Amino acid sequence: MMRHSLLLIVALLALSATGLAYAADPTASRATYLILMDVQEAWEDEDYNKAFGKLQEALNKAADKPFDIATIQQYVAHTAILSGQDHRARPALENALRQPGLPPKTQADISLFLGQLVLGDEEYAEALELLKFWLQNTESKPQPANLFSLSYAYYQNGDLPNSERYVEQAINSTNKPNDSWFQVYYQVLFEQKKYAKALDVLHGLLDRDPGEPRYWRMLANHHMQVEEAKRALAAMSIAYNAGMFEKIADKKRVASLYGYVEAPEKAARLTEQWMS
Numbered sequence: 535m536m537r538h539s540l541l542l543i544v545a546l547l548a549l550s551a552t553g554l555a556y557a558a559d560p561t562a563s564r565a566t567y568l569i570l571m572d573v574q575e576a577w578e579d580e581d582y583n584k585a586f587g588k589l590q591e592a593l594n595k596a597a598d599k600p601f602d603i604a605t606i607q608q609y610v611a612h613t614a615i616l617s618g619q620d621h622r623a624r625p626a627l628e629n630a631l632r633q634p635g636l637p638p639k640t641q642a643d644i645s646l647f648l649g650q651l652v653l654g655d656e657e658y659a660e661a662l663e664l665l666k667f668w669l670q671n672t673e674s675k676p677q678p679a680n681l682f683s684l685s686y687a688y689y690q691n692g693d694l695p696n697s698e699r700y701v702e703q704a705i706n707s708t709n710k711p712n713d714s715w716f717q718v719y720y721q722v723l724f725e726q727k728k729y730a731k732a733l734d735v736l737h738g739l740l741d742r743d744p745g746e747p748r749y750w751r752m753l754a755n756h757h758m759q760v761e762e763a764k765r766a767l768a769a770m771s772i773a774y775n776a777g778m779f780e781k782i783a784d785k786k787r788v789a790s791l792y793g794y795v796e797a798p799e800k801a802a803r804l805t806e807q808w809m810s
Contacts, residue, residue, distance in 0.1 A: 566592050566602040573609055582617035589613065600633035604640060611647060624651050642671035646680060653683055658690035678708040682715050689722055697722045713742065720752070729760055747778040754791075767791040 569592040576585035589610050596602035607630035614622035627648040631641065649664030665684045669676065685700035701719045705711040716739050723732035736756060739749045750773035757766035767788075773779055774788045 563596065563599060563602055566596055566599075566606060569595075570606070570609055573613070577613070577616060580616075582613055582619075585613045585617075586610070600635055601640070604630040604633040604636055604644065608644060608647065611651075620651075624648065624655070627651065638671045639673045642668045642673075646672070649687075650680075650683055653687055656690075658687055662687040662691050676703075678704040678711070681707065682712070682718075685715075685722075686718060689718060694722050694726050698726070713739065716742075724756070724759075729756075732756070745776075745778065747773050747784070750778065751784070754787075763791065 569588050573585045573588045573592075576582065576588060589606055592606045593603065596606060607626040610626035611623035611630075614620060614626065627644055631644045631648060636644075645664045646668040649661050649668060652664060653661035655661075662684075665680075665687050668680075669684060681700050681704035685697045685704060688694075688697035688700065698719070701715055701722060705715055705719065716735055720732050720735040720739070723729075723735060733756060736749065736753055739746075740753065743749065750769050754766040754769040757763070757769060770779075770784070770788045770791055774785070779785060779788070
């Protein structure tokens with residue numbers, strides 16, 4: 535799920551990033567520019583074989599022009615993602631980044647694109663280095679989704695304070711933050727034992743989607759982790775009585791929580807219900 539969303543983000547950002555890089559560098563050739571226009575027309579027609587053919591033609595003509603090669607390879611990566619051939623994207627970007635003499639901004643754009651893919655491949659240490667380089671060298675205002683990717687890379691590398699810092703920036707810089715950002719934010723806070731702040735985030739998730747049983751499970755688990763069994767039971771009971779739980783495991787958990795808080799008769803009745 536994470537990888538799929540990352541690739542969609544990459545696909546949306548790639549064209550604008552490469553287009554800006556091309557326009558900013560006076561050494562890019564007109565011949566490359568004209569071929570890339572044909573590539574974009576092929577994208578519109580969803581003719582990706584034609585797009586790959588045009589890109590190979592552009593590479594053949596740009597053999598001694600590093601900036602042109604870097605730009606073309608970014609288009610190769612973008613075409614690979616659009617055509618569902620993700621495995622072709624990463625080598626193209628790695629080739630682009632190896633080109634000598636690229637401006638720092640261009641290197642930053644490529645590092646962002648590549649960093650997103652590497653993050654999707656769960657190679658978190660390398661992804662973090664690429665995304666850190668992007669943030670240090672970009673000339674554009676960071677997009678919220680990219681800040682979240684940086685936060686997620688920090689989280690997977692065990693740097694919880696920096697993960698918290700960037701997920702907060704991501705959430706605060708958009709009017710429509712993704713639910714998954716709040717889920718990571720909650721986890722980062724909880725693992726730092728910032729329980730009150732984490733609980734506020736969890737309540738926010740419930741406000742956004744009170745009918746999502748997963749959030750009620752998270753709330754119950756939160757209270758159990760901080761030794762508040764009655765509140766854990768209250769959370770599970772609300773979801774159970776609202777008909778959100780269909781899995782036997784959830785019903786068993788409600789029954790076990792009643793037993794845990796010394797309400798054995800209720801626990802027995804619920805156990806009998808799900809057994810029947």
